[in-house]
Amino acid sequence: MTINGKICKAEEGEMLLAVIRRQGIDIPALCDHGAVEPFGACRLCMVEITKESWDGWKKHVTSCLYPVEEGLIVQTHTDKVIELRKTVLDLQLARCPGSPEIQQLAAEYGITQTSFEETIDSDNCILCGLCTRICEEMGFAAISTIGRGHLKEVGPPLKEPPPDCVGCLACAQNCPTHVIPYEDEGIYRTIWDKKFERIQCSKCGKLGITKDFAEALIKMRGLGEDYFDICDECRRKETALTMGRISQWEREVVE
Amino acid sequence: MDARLIVKPNLCIGCRTCELACAFAHSENGKPGRSRIYPLDGGFKEMWTPVVCLQCEEAACVKSCLVNALRRNPDTGAIELHQDICVKCGACEAACPFGCTLHDTQHDKYVKCDLCKGDPVCAHFCPTKALVYEPIKVAKARKAG
Numbered sequence: 047m048t049i050n051g052k053i054c055k056a057e058e059g060e061m062l063l064a065v066i067r068r069q070g071i072d073i074p075a076l077c078d079h080g081a082v083e084p085f086g087a088c089r090l091c092m093v094e095i096t097k098e099s100w101d102g103w104k105k106h107v108t109s110c111l112y113p114v115e116e117g118l119i120v121q122t123h124t125d126k127v128i129e130l131r132k133t134v135l136d137l138q139l140a141r142c143p144g145s146p147e148i149q150q151l152a153a154e155y156g157i158t159q160t161s162f163e164e165t166i167d168s169d170n171c172i173l174c175g176l177c178t179r180i181c182e183e184m185g186f187a188a189i190s191t192i193g194r195g196h197l198k199e200v201g202p203p204l205k206e207p208p209p210d211c212v213g214c215l216a217c218a219q220n221c222p223t224h225v226i227p228y229e230d231e232g233i234y235r236t237i238w239d240k241k242f243e244r245i246q247c248s249k250c251g252k253l254g255i256t257k258d259f260a261e262a263l264i265k266m267r268g269l270g271e272d273y274f275d276i277c278d279e280c281r282r283k284e285t286a287l288t289m290g291r292i293s294q295w296e297r298e299v300v301e
Numbered sequence: 302m303d304a305r306l307i308v309k310p311n312l313c314i315g316c317r318t319c320e321l322a323c324a325f326a327h328s329e330n331g332k333p334g335r336s337r338i339y340p341l342d343g344g345f346k347e348m349w350t351p352v353v354c355l356q357c358e359e360a361a362c363v364k365s366c367l368v369n370a371l372r373r374n375p376d377t378g379a380i381e382l383h384q385d386i387c388v389k390c391g392a393c394e395a396a397c398p399f400g401c402t403l404h405d406t407q408h409d410k411y412v413k414c415d416l417c418k419g420d421p422v423c424a425h426f427c428p429t430k431a432l433v434y435e436p437i438k439v440a441k442a443r444k445a446g
Contacts, residue, residue: 274395
């Protein structure tokens with residue numbers, strides 16, 4: 047297949063976006079993440095495709111959802127594609143006027159002010175659903191999208207503190223616009239209005255993951271109960287001392 | 302998968318060259334990454350231990366990863382953390398019994414030793430050969446002879 051006039055190889059079943067990225071071509075994609083299946087929510091990875099046998103016909107597709115085909119001719123930055131991306135960014139800027147990530151991306155495409163009406167009191171969420179998909183992939187599925195149409199939003203069931211949430215922060219860490227609020231205060235962590243207690247290293251007091259997350263890992267993956275007692279730094283010190291003892295013994299035996 | 306990174310605390314002088322080599326080998330955009338190897342006090346006279354991932358057979362980090370971002374590379378035998386899959390939950394860092402999965406705060410990502418795709422830079426730079434990367438057969442023959 048050809049991308050921007052360059053011939054490149056791809057494996058069967060791969061999506062276009064992966065091949066384009068591998069070529070070092072930069073196209074924006076906000077809802078894409080390697081841990082989850084492609085979703086096609088943000089519509090920014092649009093490309094133009096055609097084939098020699100298509101008699102001059104062209105299609106515009108989201109590259110994250112389009113599987114590679116032999117003989118495909120892809121263009122990532124034609125005028126039409128850029129116009130499409132601009133429209134999408136214009137709409138996203140209208141929905142999320144306060145998001146620095148969207149502002150920056152829009153500015154790269156020459157949009158500093160949306161031509162649509164700005165949402166008042168916007169939550170700056172682009173509703174790509176990456177957080178909910180990651181949560182589901184991890185096996186918790188504590189949050190989901192609620193409602194339809196313009197009332198759609200991300201949140202826990204019934205907007206109450208989610209019983210399945212373990213406070214791992216995967217949703218907040220991977221949000222493309224970083225809008226999921228959480229608070230770390232002392233040994234407590236609050237996310238989705240649920241309060242968690244974090245594990246404190248029994249030696250140095252360093253804070254780690256939440257107790258709920260550790261319990262979930264022990265249950266789901268059969269890890270030992272004492273795996274989460276001390277922090278990584280104290281563990282390294284212990285490892286050094288253990289290996290030191292073995293070497294000292296070896297030293298004495300050899301001598 | 303017939304070579305191992307062999308660590309000999311007896312020979313380590315704690316010069317921390319390996320740490321530097323590792324950080325620069327894993328630098329990004331001109332910024333050094335967090336070192337995957339830590340020479341620490343071994344508790345005895347003239348004894349330092351370079352603590353580095355042991356590439357466990359049944360690794361706690363692999364078990365703890367809920368999105369399977371940690372996978373063993375069959376060519377090198379190293380467990381590699383795939384950054385495009387990682388969701389930064391921190392489970393691997395908390396689970397490793399040896400403290401060898403680390404959080405690189407500079408680049409905000411979790412990192413671990415990947416044996417530099419089969420050619421560990423730390424072993425190249427170790428001045429006293431406390432770190433050696435060699436085929437298991439050679440190591441066994443040396444120990445026997």
